[in-house]
Amino acid sequence: MKKTKKHVSPKSNNFKNLNLIINSDTYKLAHEDIGLLSRNEMRGVRMLLEITKPDLILEENKILSTIIIFGGASITEESNTKKKIENIKELIKKNPKSILLKRNLNRLENLLLMSHYYQSARDFSKLASISNQNKKCNSHVIVTGGGPGIMEAANRGAFEANCKSIGLNISLPNEQIPNAFITPGLCFKFNYFALRKIHFVMRSVAAVFFPGGFGTLDELFELLTLCQTGMKTKIPIILFGREYWNKIINFEYLADLGLISDEHLNLFEYADSASEAWEIIKSSKISD
Numbered sequence: 001m002k003k004t005k006k007h008v009s010p011k012s013n014n015f016k017n018l019n020l021i022i023n024s025d026t027y028k029l030a031h032e033d034i035g036l037l038s039r040n041e042m043r044g045v046r047m048l049l050e051i052t053k054p055d056l057i058l059e060e061n062k063i064l065s066t067i068i069i070f071g072g073a074s075i076t077e078e079s080n081t082k083k084k085i086e087n088i089k090e091l092i093k094k095n096p097k098s099i100l101l102k103r104n105l106n107r108l109e110n111l112l113l114m115s116h117y118y119q120s121a122r123d124f125s126k127l128a129s130i131s132n133q134n135k136k137c138n139s140h141v142i143v144t145g146g147g148p149g150i151m152e153a154a155n156r157g158a159f160e161a162n163c164k165s166i167g168l169n170i171s172l173p174n175e176q177i178p179n180a181f182i183t184p185g186l187c188f189k190f191n192y193f194a195l196r197k198i199h200f201v202m203r204s205v206a207a208v209f210f211p212g213g214f215g216t217l218d219e220l221f222e223l224l225t226l227c228q229t230g231m232k233t234k235i236p237i238i239l240f241g242r243e244y245w246n247k248i249i250n251f252e253y254l255a256d257l258g259l260i261s262d263e264h265l266n267l268f269e270y271a272d273s274a275s276e277a278w279e280i281i282k283s284s285k286i287s288d
Contacts (some may be wrong), residue, residue: 002076007122007206008112011203014025014169018045018225024223027242032204035251042188044189046129048271049193050190050191050192050195051198051199052189053188054080054168054186054199055199057185057186057188058166058186058203061138061186062138063138063141063163063164063166063203063206064138064139064141064203065139065140065141065203065204065248066097066140066142066143066145066166066203066204067128067141067142067204067205067206067207067208067209067281068142068143068144068152068200068201068204068208068218068219068223068257069121069124069125069144069150069151069154069207069210070144070150070207070208070209070210070212070215070216070220071117071121071143071150071151071153071154071209071210071211071212071214071216071240072114072149072150072210072211072213072216073147073148073149073150073151073212073215074111074116074213075111075114075117075118075149075150075210075211075212076111076115076118076148076149076152077115077118077119078112078115078116078118080110081108081112081115082112084108084121085105085108085109085112085135087105087247088101089105092105112238114211117150117153117210117211117240117241118149118150118153118155118263120153120210120240120273120274121150121153121157121210121240122153122154122156122157122160123274124154124155124208124240124274124277124278125142125153125154125155125156125157125158125165126157126158126160127157127163127274127275127278128140128281129141129142129158129164129165129175129280130161130163131161131278131282134144135144136174138164139160139205139221140205140206140281141163141166141167142154142155142157142158142163142165142166143165143167143168143203143204144165144166144167144168144182145167145169145170145176145206145215146166146169146170146178146182146187147166147167147176147179148167148176148179148190150210150211150212151167151179152179152181153158154264155167155179155181156179156181157181157223158181158182158183158245159181164180164183164251165181165182165183165186166183166186166188166205167179167182167184167186167187167188168188168190168199168200169187169189169190170189170190170191170193170196171189171190171191177185197219197222200219201222201223201226201232204235205235205281206235206236206237206238206281206284207223207235207236207237207238208238208240208271209237209238209239209240209244209245210240210241211240211244211245220237220239223237224237224264224268227267228260228264234267234268236269236280236282236284237267237268238268238269238270238271238280238281239267239269239270240269240270240271240272240277241270241272242271242272245270250263251265
């Protein structure tokens with residue numbers, strides 16, 4: 001018995017084809033086409049969006065100026081570090097020969113000695129925020145990388161003062177979520193480190209560098225170079241924790257070798273307390 005062919009109406013074919021057309025990426029508006037925007041050829045467009053979005057929002061929020069706070073993500077509140085030490089000591093009891101565990105314990109004990117910087121960053125942020133923010137004027141707004149450690153402490157200080165603060169987060173292979181103390185609507189996620197740096201610097205009237213690792217050092221030398229070369233108006237650059245900074249960088253030796261001039265040693269100052277750092281900024285001639 002012969003099978004009869006199923007009749008397909010032209011209208012049915014047309015409807016199916018129309019659906020394919022409408023659902024095709026080519027039919028999307030260009031700004032809604034994620035596949036298009038993700039292409040290497042569209043990097044310039046993505047960079048333009050990334051530089052423009054925070055700028056527009058900060059303007060809308062009338063952010064006049066900022067104070068940058070940098071510092072290590074590993075420097076946490078004293079109680080948190082103590083808990084980590086207790087946990088690792090328990091592990092060492094079970095694995096007394098573990099060199100790695102003992103090394104990690106030593107590192108945590110060193111971080112515990114530095115935990116006072118967390119409180120100092122928190123105190124400084126609170127002091128600077130209360131002194132400058134009101135309903136009509138948002139100057140000297142704290143801006144951080146939006147992550148944990150010193151960044152969290154700085155955003156937390158502003159939060160506890162009921163003041164605004166900004167977080168400039170970065171997309172990393174090991175995802176870094178923002179800390180919980182940034183002002184909602186003022187936390188931005190960046191893909192490009194270079195554009196993130198621009199937003200750190202463009203509204204800044206001061207920068208405070210707490211102890212930190214490669215990221216903190218990168219930001220420090222970037223800002224020093226911008227001020228040294230005149231690409232950025234000189235602002236107070238404060239190295240918080242004289243003992244730490246004198247141990248890891250010998251600026252005087254650079255000057256003695258002739259690699260920087262003696263006057264470049266005046267690009268930064270030291271502070272060991274929140275009030276001392278704030279007095280340096282207050283006495284500077286930088287205005288909004």
